Amino acid sequence: MKEKLAEEGLFAPEHKKPVPFLPRRIGIISSPMGAAVKDFMKIALARFPNLEIRLCPAPVQGKGAAEKLARAVRFFNRAGGVDVIVLTRGGGSMEDLWPFNEEVLARAIYASKIPVVSAVGHEIDFTISDFVADMRAPTPSGAAEQLIPEKRVLLDSLDDLKARMNTAAAYAVERSAGRLAHVMGSKVFRDSMRLALERMQRVDMLMQSASAALLRRADAATHRLERVRAEFDAYDPFRILKRGYVYLAEPGTGRQITGVGGLQTGQRVRAILADGAADLDVRSVREAEMGKNGRLDLLPLITAKPEAAN
DSSP: OHHHHHHTTTTOGGGOOOOOSSOSEEEEEEOTTSHHHHHHHHHHHHHOTTOEEEEEEOOOSSTTHHHHHHHHHHHHHHHOOOSEEEEEEOOOOHHHHGGGGOHHHHHHHHHOSSOEEEEESSTTOOOHHHHHSSEEOSSHHHHHHHHOOOHHHHHHHHHHHHHHHHHHHHHHHHHHHHHHHHHHTSHHHHTHHHHHHHHHHHHHHHHHHHHHHHHHHHHHHHHHHHHHHHHHHHTOHHHHHHTTOOEEEOTTTOOBOOSGGGOOTTOEEEEEETTEEEEEEOOOOOOOEEOTTSSEEOHHHHHOOHHHHO
16 A cells, blocks of 8 residues: 555655644644643643644544544644644554554545644654655654744744844944945035036036037038039039030930931931920031040031031
């Protein structure tokens, strides 16, 4: 049975619930007349008199004891009101302790939502309940010592903590007072108005500088825009046409004619002027001659009479 329950994970550490440091109410499952209950209560109340202990009577040996012990575990889980359950009895023979080896009790302990402490028999006695429980105590009195801290020790610890906190608080106040005095004596507090005026003046200077820089950048951008506009106007074809030039193109296709090599006598061409267009018939074609300065001499072509051109 132990191997079977171990394979199912009933003994696994990750399933064990933490036992509270100082339980306010403890539920005990045991025989009300047994020495185990008396030993547990005597030590528990001596260590912490304010403790509340609730007893659920159950037989701890004999036929049917395991089922009644399991029923008591389920009772505390249904009723609630306790922080931990102590399952205990005194020492005895293996037959006396056998109910704590029964599967029904092991499964009830495993299913308990409240932490269970197993304190069965003497220190050398081990039962299935010990392996399933969230904590094992060697004896009933050992369970009381493990579960319940001494109130006197706790009060002494609290007094010690209180004294240490008072010392730390006094030191913190003293240190803060020193820092406050240092800050109050600093230049900021001694001459705060003058420092504020200096900062305001600095802000004004920075704003003026920023405004001047923005104006300079705006002027530079304006000048660049004017230069681009002038360059654009210079290359505007309509401005060129207004100066007396003509754009020649083939009618229909619109292909530009840039030299006399593209002209033939009798050919019709379209002349685009600044204010309109005219379709012309080519009566003659004549190439310009190279002048003495190495440039084409267009003047004879301009001044020649139509008859001479023919």
